[in-house]
Amino acid sequence: MDGHFLYLSAEAWKYLSMPVISAIVGYVTNVVAIKMMFHPIEFVGVWKPYLGWQGIVPRKASKMTGISVDTITESLITEDEIFGRLDPDRVAAELERPMIEMTDEITDQVMHRHHPALWEAMPQMVRAQVKRRVRNQAPAIVRELMNEVRTNVRYMFDLKGMITRVLVREKNLLNRIFLETGRDEFVFIGRSGAYFGFAFGLLQMAIWAFFQQWWLLPLFGLLVGWATNWLALKMIFNPKKPIRIGGLTFQGLFFKRQQQVAADYGSLVATQILTPQHILEEILSGPYAEKLFAMVQREVQQAIDDSASVARPFVTWTLGSDDYEQIKAEAVREVLARMPETLSHMTGYAHDAMAIQDTLVSRLQSLTPRQFEGMLRPAFEEDEWILIAVGAALGLAVGWFQLIVLFSSVFMERFGG
Template sequence: MDIVASGPFIDWEAMTGLSKFWIDMISVPLFSAVSGVLVNWTGVYMLFTPINFRGFYVPGLKTLFPFLPRKVQQLPIWAPGGIIGYQGFIPARAEKMACYIVDKAVARIGSVKDFYYEFDPQSVAVHMTEVVKRDLRPLVASVMEREHPGLWRDMTPAMREVVYDRIEAEMPDIAERALERIGENVEQMIDIRLMAMRFLKNNPQTLKDIVWNIAAPELKFMVRVGLLGLPFGMLFALVIYYYKNVPLLSAVPGWVVVLGGAALIGVTVNLLAIKVVFEPADPQPRYKYLWKQAKLAKRQPQAAEDFGKLLATNVINIPNVADELLNGPRGDRVRGFMENIVTQELDRILGRMQSVVRAAVGTKEFDAIRAGSMEAGLEYAPTMVNDEEFNAVQAEKIERFARDKLRELKPAQFMELIYSVIEQDAWLLYVHGALLGLGVGGLHLLLFGS
């Protein structure tokens, strides 16, 4: 057999006293195991890191870029202006990934009305009342002083107390009625799907945390699966040693076999890791799948709990929902709705006093007072939603709701939550495995020869 007995730099047979066969049987599996672990570890790393693009300018790249194949242009290694670098697959595809997660998870958990009523509007009304009462007097005074300072100054302390007491007494009912009316119309005020999608797109770190925390045990397992490179390497070592005895194959140069086999092992360990973690969703006979069921599917109850907690804590929480209501795409509609509520409530509170106040200040100024009351309430809204203890209690309700709904999903539906995120760029992981395998195979050639 035409086999080089030593590497370009070291005569391994002379140094170890072993034959070429045993040198390959030891070195090839070890290199393959290292390659497998390295391929899968860097593959998982590449999914998430770095969050932000990091790169450097390359002269002429901006001119060359339009001529590159479409698939190559889609790689997360380019930035405008001739910059080449890298960004994690998931952060780089934040908008698309957010879309998949929302469509596969949030939309299946419930509608915006379902989420709204899980916040328990009655408890929110009680909280609003308690918060507003602490600052009610300064709030009312600031509106009156701003919109009609003369009237406010002319009112005696006793008259001011009447206004304070009347509004304070009405606050619980006002808050409850307002939240009830919002609940009846919430589907016209907020799109929970778009809210979650926009938030995740603008917060790639949160998107990364959601994917990582749901599938952390499985992603770590994917790295360990790389150790399968060891048995694959043993088989490959036999191929390297004996392929010269096979007709036709003997014409293939040894270095081509080494590099091709190394690349194949890199792809195989990556492919197996993804398959074991994500397929099949439902238990199958072992003659179809040795592992019977995907590891993530087996852990659906715990993964559902993790997802529910992250969703409630980071995405669909009271501050985010309040911000979407007031400042989102439908914010003008919400403000108009709130103005209508404030107008009705003020008219009801003032009752018989309304005509007197209107006559004293004029219709235009009276309407300004009502509008100012609404604006003051909206300006005060952040104070009401920034109570961490209250928000934590509300988050627990959403967490339980999301967890229970996700646990009820069929395994195939649940698996789509994460697999749909990774599946889109799985080919990049396989290419990465092949290239890294080629690198390790080249190093083996350099050290041990063909």
């Protein structure tokens, strides 16, 4: 303990550096492999796809998206469940105030635009009664629409299509699904690279002390870069079920964390993908929006006809049938234009009633190991060999560095000055 160990020879320090360098190589190659899985989002290079790189997950976005969509829609939740939890009467109650405001504004706006003199000449009592009847029709319209949507949900709402469009539109979101779901596993991959690398380095140092062949250092570098990646991936996903050996229990890290992973995944999907806002957007602008608008048009026109019966004498004397139909058509257009803003008032209730996050978490926690593996494993399986090959190439380069810089005498003996 007198500090003489600090004055070891340069040759001794070279030997002692081997496990340290090997640990660094293992760590760096594993971290680089993880980065290459997800970044860059877009291709960077000069000749796609050969000279350059794009993260494996973004590059395989279509397939990765399909896997995520299948996981959600086939194992976790369906369209029927989402809409079946919405009570038409409660939805009507949530929308009653904004619907009243909207119908009053549209009635005044359309009548002032087409027949301001008639509207102003109409007795205040009659105008109020028209508005009141329109208001009274509003909740019935909402209930009828909700019942039809629930009955024909598969023909009016495309859950798979909605999730796909959200993930394609927000490219970083697909990365987040894998990164946040496998957060601890990715940390383990980096750290395990250092641990395994250090162990390989000790073996390398012992062999090099007795067997100094020039090819040994590059070979060990290659093996460290390859083996640390390979071992880390194997330890994450194997074994799927707990195995007891002596007093120790072994299980793949990903499966051991199923409860926590389920909570993280469920929270991310519920707050970023299956949100009431995205569901509403899909209904109003998705491929089946025309069916909904046709239903709204039918119900609104019927409500106008019922409400206009109060003022039938005025309508008969003053408006022709063409004018009346034109007014109805414009009123329908106004209702459709204001639907997104009006329906947004029910998102708070929809969030609570759908309980998407709770459903996702509970079902994820009950998935079988094989089903659960499908959430994260595809990110590794796609071009996994590339990640291992990159690790091996980096390790090989470091092995040559050790040979040329640290043990130059061996290098010069083999290759000359």
